[in-house]
Amino acid sequence: MRKTIYKEIFCEGPPESVWQSLTNPEEISAWLMQTSDFRAEVGAKFTMQAKPMGKWDGVIYGEVLVAEKFSVLSYTWKGSQMKSTTILKWTLIPESDGTRLKMEHSGFSGLGDYVLGIFHAMGWNRFLKQLNNLIRKNGKK
Amino acid sequence: MAKNKSDVFKAIADPTRRKIIELLMISGALPITAIAGDFKSARQVITRHIYILEKAGLVSIEDSGRERYCRAEYLPLREIFDWVSLYEKFWDEKLDALQVHVKQKNKTGKKMN
Numbered sequence: 001m002r003k004t005i006y007k008e009i010f011c012e013g014p015p016e017s018v019w020q021s022l023t024n025p026e027e028i029s030a031w032l033m034q035t036s037d038f039r040a041e042v043g044a045k046f047t048m049q050a051k052p053m054g055k056w057d058g059v060i061y062g063e064v065l066v067a068e069k070f071s072v073l074s075y076t077w078k079g080s081q082m083k084s085t086t087i088l089k090w091t092l093i094p095e096s097d098g099t100r101l102k103m104e105h106s107g108f109s110g111l112g113d114y115v116l117g118i119f120h121a122m123g124w125n126r127f128l129k130q131l132n133n134l135i136r137k138n139g140k141k
Numbered sequence: 142m143a144k145n146k147s148d149v150f151k152a153i154a155d156p157t158r159r160k161i162i163e164l165l166m167i168s169g170a171l172p173i174t175a176i177a178g179d180f181k182s183a184r185q186v187i188t189r190h191i192y193i194l195e196k197a198g199l200v201s202i203e204d205s206g207r208e209r210y211c212r213a214e215y216l217p218l219r220e221i222f223d224w225v226s227l228y229e230k231f232w233d234e235k236l237d238a239l240q241v242h243v244k245q246k247n248k249t250g251k252k253m254n
Contacts, residue, residue, distance in 0.1 A: 005228055005229050005232060007232050007233070007236055009236050009239070009240050010240075011239070011240055011243040011244070012240075012243060012244045012247055012248075013243040013244065013246065013247035014247075017243060017246060017247055018243055021239060021242055021243050021246070027242065027246075030242055031235065031238040031239045031241075031242040032235050032238070032239070099243075101236075101239075103232065103236065105228060105232065108228075
């Protein structure tokens with residue numbers, strides 16, 4: 001199973017502008033998720049609010065790990081129902097007419113906790129436990 | 142074996158079929174007669190459920206002597222429950238939104254810090 005998601009986009013704006021979109025709570029709320037306490041400072045803790053689903057309240061908890069202004073931003077990303085803490089890393093690369101933005105979301109393990117939460121709420125516990133065991137037993141394929 | 146996701150969802154939406162998969166996941170391969178023996182429903186009903194599961198790629202059936210052995214196939218389920226693929230979709234959407242957001246912001250000449 002893949003454990004890291006890599007994405008890359010090109011933004012029509014300088015790194016300073018993209019950095020602001022990634023770190024300003026108002027802007028984060030506009031394109032990603034509702035947040036009011038995000039600060040681009042190492043060690044700063046924050047929450048983001050997604051749409052609640054099933055028993056999941058939709059809250060994402062995070063802590064800033066790296067904040068190199070206009071260049072690298074990294075923070076932890078953990079839903080209240082998630083077993084593993086995942087890590088997001090944003091890298092901004094200036095280009096002549098904009099910014100290349102690379103995103104890495106790593107640290108996934110096991111089945112989708114996000115989905116598990118929903119299905120647990122539906123009473124599929126036993127089913128998912130068996131499935132999870134089977135997948136572990138069978139290893140990578 | 143890669144089946145349509147909606148087939149897989151439809152297949153597992155039914156509690157009897159989920160029970161059949163559970164049973165097969167716990168026991169490994171089982172003959173259809175043995176599976177049917179575990180349920181109160183008529184054997185034909187269970188057999189029909191098994192064929193739906195087979196069509197969705199969740200169960201494979203192998204003939205051995207006079208019996209038809211069923212085995213749970215977990216790969217289609219794994220694809221569905223794999224949160225990496227879910228998050229992948231999530232980020233595709235969010236990054237599109239970010240791209241539009243940055244573009245708009247720079248077009249309107251909004252002040253930057």
